[in-house]
Amino acid sequence: MKGYNTVYFLKEGVKSIFQRGFMSFAAVTVIIACLLISGSFALVAYNVNELIAEAEQQNELLAFVDETLSDTEALGLAGSIYAVSNVKSAEFVSADQAFVDYSEELGDDADLLEGLDGDALRHRYRILVNDLEQTEQTAEELEQIQGIAKVRYSYELADGIVTMRNIVNVITWLIGALLLVVSVFMISNTVKLATFDRREEIAIMKMVGATNMFIRWPFIVQGFLLGMMGGLVAFFAQWGIYTYAGKIILQYAPVFELIPFGSIAITMLVAFLVVGFIVGVLGGVTTIRRFMRV
Amino acid sequence: MVRFGNVYKNYPNGTRALKGVDIRIDDGEFVFLVGPSGSGKSTVIKLITAEEKATNGKILVNGYNVTSLRSSQIPKLRRTLGVVFQDFRLIENKTVYENVAFAMRVIGASSRRIKQRVPVILELVGLAHKAKRFPHELSGGEMQRVSIARALINNPQVILADEPTGNLDPVRSKEIMMLLEKINELGTTVIVVTHERDIVNSFSKRVVALDGGKVVSDATGGYYQV
Ligand SMILES: Nc1ncnc2c1ncn2[C@@H]1O[C@H](COP(=O)(O)OP(=O)(O)OP(=O)(O)O)[C@@H](O)[C@H]1O
Numbered sequence: 001m002k003g004y005n006t007v008y009f010l011k012e013g014v015k016s017i018f019q020r021g022f023m024s025f026a027a028v029t030v031i032i033a034c035l036l037i038s039g040s041f042a043l044v045a046y047n048v049n050e051l052i053a054e055a056e057q058q059n060e061l062l063a064f065v066d067e068t069l070s071d072t073e074a075l076g077l078a079g080s081i082y083a084v085s086n087v088k089s090a091e092f093v094s095a096d097q098a099f100v101d102y103s104e105e106l107g108d109d110a111d112l113l114e115g116l117d118g119d120a121l122r123h124r125y126r127i128l129v130n131d132l133e134q135t136e137q138t139a140e141e142l143e144q145i146q147g148i149a150k151v152r153y154s155y156e157l158a159d160g161i162v163t164m165r166n167i168v169n170v171i172t173w174l175i176g177a178l179l180l181v182v183s184v185f186m187i188s189n190t191v192k193l194a195t196f197d198r199r200e201e202i203a204i205m206k207m208v209g210a211t212n213m214f215i216r217w218p219f220i221v222q223g224f225l226l227g228m229m230g231g232l233v234a235f236f237a238q239w240g241i242y243t244y245a246g247k248i249i250l251q252y253a254p255v256f257e258l259i260p261f262g263s264i265a266i267t268m269l270v271a272f273l274v275v276g277f278i279v280g281v282l283g284g285v286t287t288i289r290r291f292m293r294v
Numbered sequence: 295m296v297r298f299g300n301v302y303k304n305y306p307n308g309t310r311a312l313k314g315v316d317i318r319i320d321d322g323e324f325v326f327l328v329g330p331s332g333s334g335k336s337t338v339i340k341l342i343t344a345e346e347k348a349t350n351g352k353i354l355v356n357g358y359n360v361t362s363l364r365s366s367q368i369p370k371l372r373r374t375l376g377v378v379f380q381d382f383r384l385i386e387n388k389t390v391y392e393n394v395a396f397a398m399r400v401i402g403a404s405s406r407r408i409k410q411r412v413p414v415i416l417e418l419v420g421l422a423h424k425a426k427r428f429p430h431e432l433s434g435g436e437m438q439r440v441s442i443a444r445a446l447i448n449n450p451q452v453i454l455a456d457e458p459t460g461n462l463d464p465v466r467s468k469e470i471m472m473l474l475e476k477i478n479e480l481g482t483t484v485i486v487v488t489h490e491r492d493i494v495n496s497f498s499k500r501v502v503a504l505d506g507g508k509v510v511s512d513a514t515g516g517y518y519q520v
């Protein structure tokens with residue numbers, strides 16, 4: 001494409017934006033709102049996923065070994081444990097070691113140890129799973145193993161977090177898809193108005209032999225610019241909102257520390273601009289296809 | 295160069311606008327296309343520009359086989375044509391200069407070539423001194439000159455004018471016809487649709503008369519009969 005044509009398309013695209021300034025403003029605002037809503041949900045989902053990853057690290061199962069087994073036999077159970085499909089890792093902890101760990105952990109409250117049940121005297125395996133959702137089933141399978149007396153795990157934590165993640169993920173995708181459609185619709189309407197404003201110019205362009213692409217480019221550029229503007233503004237707004245939300249959360253629920261925005265800023269910017277680009281160009285292209293038979 | 299071979303045109307609503315039209319116009323000719331209202335004159339123009347498709351028959355325009363033209367080729371055909379309408383069709387918020395330059399701009403001409411050519415064409419139609427005016431600041435005759443300048447700007451082989459004087463008084467009409475005659479003398483083929491008997495008869499040109507979708511007379515140096 002020749003350079004002066006590109007300049008022409010840009011100029012005409014910008015002109016169309018200002019010709020219907022209010023409509024353009026509305027379209028960009030809607031895109032920003034859409035991106036912010038989906039972006040916020042995506043950020044929540046991302047943080048929840050990180051929480052889960054962390055929980056997965058901590059959410060171990062304890063498989064207690066039957067005390068009738070010898071130490072060698074207890075160590076030999078590792079093979080059977082690893083044979084359970086969902087098991088990621090299994091670490092043998094002797095009863096003595098466990099006792100030491102407990103006392104260290106409890107420190108001054110060491111006298112609590114006196115109240116410990118019989119499990120305290122058993123060897124055990126600390127087991128991590130791949131998929132938290134199948135924790136319950138995995139525990140049952142582990143209990144089937146000859147020599148494992150009992151399996152303990154905090155089921156509720158696992159189940160609650162996973163449900164929450166699934167809900168947030170579904171909501172994120174649903175809202176994202178819905179708002180994408182709304183955004184395309186807004187751009188499409190703005191571009192439609194521009195083709196209406198320029199119907200006489202378009203008629204003359206066709207008459208003197210302008211190619212279809214030449215006629216269409218300014219409208220594609222218009223959609224593109226609107227989309228990119230939306231993406232860019234939304235990014236900075238999202239940045240502000242996220243940082244602010246982080247402060248509030250830190251104030252009221254210091255256990256939940258948000259992932260710092262800096263570590264996801266580039267991904268977020270690229271995502272917003274790509275969505276802006278797609279929404280803009282899609283809005284432009286669908287409109288001229290439907291309303292400008294050239 | 296325009297050739298119609300046994301051309302039929304039926305509009306979707308069933309109107310049979312052309313019923314077997316044969317016309318042959320060679321390069322450099324000046325032709326009046328006359329006939330009563332509804333006889334099919336504008337339809338002929340629209341078939342030449344590929345704005346409408348012939349129902350049957352063969353149309354050749356400046357080497358393009360219009361009846362079997364792919365839509366991607368239509369812009370190329372149109373660049374060999376300059377079209378002038380009764381209602382001028384100027385862009386209101388563009389100056390005279392910009393209206394003419396626009397037609398060059400949108401087929402991809404560079405600013406340098408536009409700056410060279412537009413003043414030359416405005417000079418030719420006698421509007422160099424009004425280049426910065428807007429359409430609403432012009433008389434009807436002047437507006438039609440702008441529209442003729444726009445039709446000429448891309449150096450077409452054929453000018454098609456559909457009732458170019460329909461909105462003008464007799465004196466302005468005569469002037470416009472003389473301008474078209476001058477353009478023809480410079481080498482461009484000119485086809486003028488009109489039903490103004492006096493004007494046709496005051497020029498001694500070829501006259502093709504349509505009636506009821508058929509060519510009823512075609513005489514060089516002829517008069518507007520019927
Ligand atoms: N788009 C259309 N759809 C249906 N019928 C049409 C269309 N355009 C023209 N016609 C009909 O075709 C016939 C020829 O029309 P055309 O416009 O070619 O006539 P014309 O000779 O230019 O008339 P006028 O001198 O009034 O401009 C008329 O009966 C007209 O009503």
Ligand SMILES: [Mg+2]
Pocket residue numbers: 335336337456
């Ligand atoms: Mg007509």
